Amino acid sequence: MFGPSALRVNPRSVALPGGVCASFAVAGYPRDVGAGWLEPLLTYPGRLDVSLHVEPVPPLVAAQRLRRQLARLESASRTDAQRGRLADFAAEAAADDAADLAASLARGHGRLFRVGLYLSVHATDPGELEAQVQRVRALAASLLLDAQPTTFRALQGWTTTLPLGHDSVKTRRVFDTAALAAAFPFTSPDLHPNLTDAPVLYGLNAYSSGVVVWDRFAQDNYNSVTIARSGAGKSYFTKLETLRLLYQGVHIAVIDPEDEYQRLCHAVGGTHIALGAPGVCFNPFDLPDGKEDDTLIRRALFVQTLIAAMLGEPLTPAARSVLDRAVLAAYRTCGITADPRTWNRRAPLLADLTSQLDLYAQTGTPNACAAADLAARLAPFVTGSYRGMFAGPTSTRPHGHLIVFSLRDLPEETRTVGMLLALDAIWRQVTDPGDRRRRLVVVDEAWMLMREDEGARFLYRLAKSARKHWAGLAVVTQDAADLLGSDLGQAVIANSATQILLRQAPQAIDKIGAAFDLTDGEKGFLLAADRGQGLLCGTATGSDRAAFTAIASQHEHRLTTTDPAELATLDHPDNSPGKELDPQ
Structure with a gap:
């Protein structure tokens, strides 16, 4: 139940029931590494287990060892010079690195870690294993990694790559904080974002096993625009980002035309204001x-x-x-x-x-x-048919960490008015000098507001001025023509450092391709994208683009889905909040 029934340990491999594996310990590393340098190993098409063991070195011990190492290197360099030997450039480079590490450690800019990197290659038979081993070693060599087989320690090498947190091989190398951070697979190879302490997981990279992580509050401005055809998952993705920003203490206000955020709002203890509902006044x-x-x-x-x-x-x-x-x-x-x-x-x-x-x-x-x-x-x-919302004083004050203004109960004739009222209430909070915090204003189905001149101008003002108040505007719409067809809409796009495109209709792909400077491959991806797949375009550098698939945990999915069939199942009496749904 907890492991294989039997093992056969060979000098360089371990025979498992139904397969065989060989393990390697990385003994040599390149001098410089970039962000996501382990990505080629993580995206290897065969079955390859990559294990990274990290053990922090106490600062006092690290400082003493660095001083001894630096003294040893400088002494060797002086001895070679006195004896007239040629300069050892590798030793000089090592001395420079040791001096930089010592200075960084003394200033508190980083720490040192003992890191072990191990690989286990799996195959169905010894012949296939030999071929896979050659491919993996060639891939490691292309990354300037020296992968040595764990000869006569095959069992220890295999157990070291298991998720047990135990390093039986102990082939380690000292890393500083920057090098260790670059080793973690929490970046996309297509993105070079300026991340702060609170990035948001958008999903998995569509072309690799990496993740797409983005921080809108680390960009030039905090605004975003999400464009997709109906049913492509734009509201689902927006609710996921909203929920994950709430984890980080961001204050969020939502304009919800179809009452899709009610379940999420009640789950997190937010304030839900249903404009147009009986007894609700504003x-x-x-x-x-x-x-x-x-x-x-x-x-x-x-x-x-x-x-x-x-x-x-x-x-x-x-x-x-x-x-x-x-x-x-x-x-x-x-x-x-x-x-x-x-x-x-x-x-x-x-x-x-x-x-x-x-x-x-x-x-x-x-x-x-x-x-x-x-x-x-x-x-x-x-005194007439539209008096309900203006019949008395405000019934529910818009306060809280999540405020949702639902417009579903508003008649079509007053929906723009209700949206304008909600935006004004949000703007008053955003501009409150006595309450400065990170905020995000989400305007779902923004095409309803863009149809009216006053609403479009109000949205434009919010897009231009929100950053000055530590706030961002997230515009979500299914009708690209309303944004691209007006000067104000184009200004909203131009003032959005984060641009998210999900599945597009063939009739609109040419306009969107021209507006966002998409390649033919990117346009083809958006035309054939599945629900939840999209393209993140970060304009901070002009080249930050990544295709991703939005992912959600089961609990997040329960709060964000709008599928009528799933909602009917969730609302069934047998599916109380404490029960888990069948994943099928």
């Missing part, structure tokens, strides 16, 4: 918590923008003049003036604004007709 006149000198003026200007979105057209100069006076008058009726001490009082409602417009319409002034027209056109939002 007052646009609320003043933000972070009070500045121009808070009231900025709020009045946003109300004018919101009214224009409600009416579906830009305001005329007369209407804008009347509306500006009516908004300030509505605040005054609640006792709110330019004095910051009055800003904690109850904010007016949309009904108070229409009341002021009605009063202005009765004055008989030149702009009275404009006031009456505005009041009449706002009537559906006050």
Whole structure:
């Protein structure tokens, strides 16, 4: 149950039930290594076990050994010079490396580790094993690795490569922190990202066994754009990144048009606000918590923008003049003036604004007709079919580590208005000078906002200014034409240092290829990509591109999937949260 029933130990191989294996210990390494230098071994097409044993060296012991080694090398170099021998360039290079390591260790920039690298090659018979051994040794030699067989220690070599954490061979080499970090297979050979302490796993590299890890907060800006056709997995991927950023303490706000984030939000204890649902109100006149000198003026200007979105057209100069006076008058009726001490009082409602417009319409002034027209056109939002969201004060405050604004219950006629309200509430938190933290604003199905001029301009402002407040904008859309077909949409793409392309429709691949400078091979990959497969384009260097497949644990999959068949299974009474689903 725990191992093979019998073994036959030969001088250089171990015969296992159904196969045979040979092990090697790496005794020589190149002088310099790059990130992911073990990738060729990890992607070997045959069965090859690679084991890396790491043991830290105490700093005091490391310093003493470095001093002795440096003294030994310098003494040998001086002796050769005194006796007139030719310079030993290998010894000089070793002395320079030892001096650099000693300086780095003294400054606390790194540590030393004893590292053992071992390989076990598996085959079905001795003839095949010999061929595989030759290929593996040739591959190791191409990496400047000296792989020596564990002669008469075949059993110890095999057990050393098992996941037991025990090194029976003890053929080790001293590594510094940089060299050891480069040995770990946590990078993609196609990426050269500037990673910080909190990168995010995007998935497995589509062309190797490496992983694709990316940190949006280490790029020039923190914005991203995700474009894919319907059903390609863009929301699934976005929810995975959202969940993994929450692990790292990033504050996230989501605009959710289809209520796809509700399960995730409830699982992590977030705040879910279903705009348009019965009893859910959201007052646009609320003043933000972070009070500045121009808070009231900025709020009045946003109300004018919101009214224009409600009416579906830009305001005329007369209407804008009347509306500006009516908004300030509505605040005054609640006792709110330019004095910051009055800003904690109850904010007016949309009904108070229409009341002021009605009063202005009765004055008989030149702009009275404009006031009456505005009041009449706002009537559906006050007393008509769309009044639910503006009927009272805000019912749920948007606070928490995850805030989800669901727009599914909003009528199509007011969906853009609800999205604009949600973005404004998020922007108020992003710009709060008293609460600086890493934030991400996710706008799913952004094409709905891009259809409206006011919404597109608001999104453009967020893309341009979010970085100044330690925040990023993640735009997710299935309609590339809405982004590529407008100047504002192209500006959003240009201000996104992280660009993610999943499966594309043939009708849109030419525009996307031209916009993102894709090669014919990359366009072919996006046309034939399976669900969850995509292309990460990092614009930090212009050459960071990697094809990947998004992966999720079983628990993450339960929270992020939107497959109706799977959701029906998850909601079944027999599948309580404490039970695991059949992986099939």
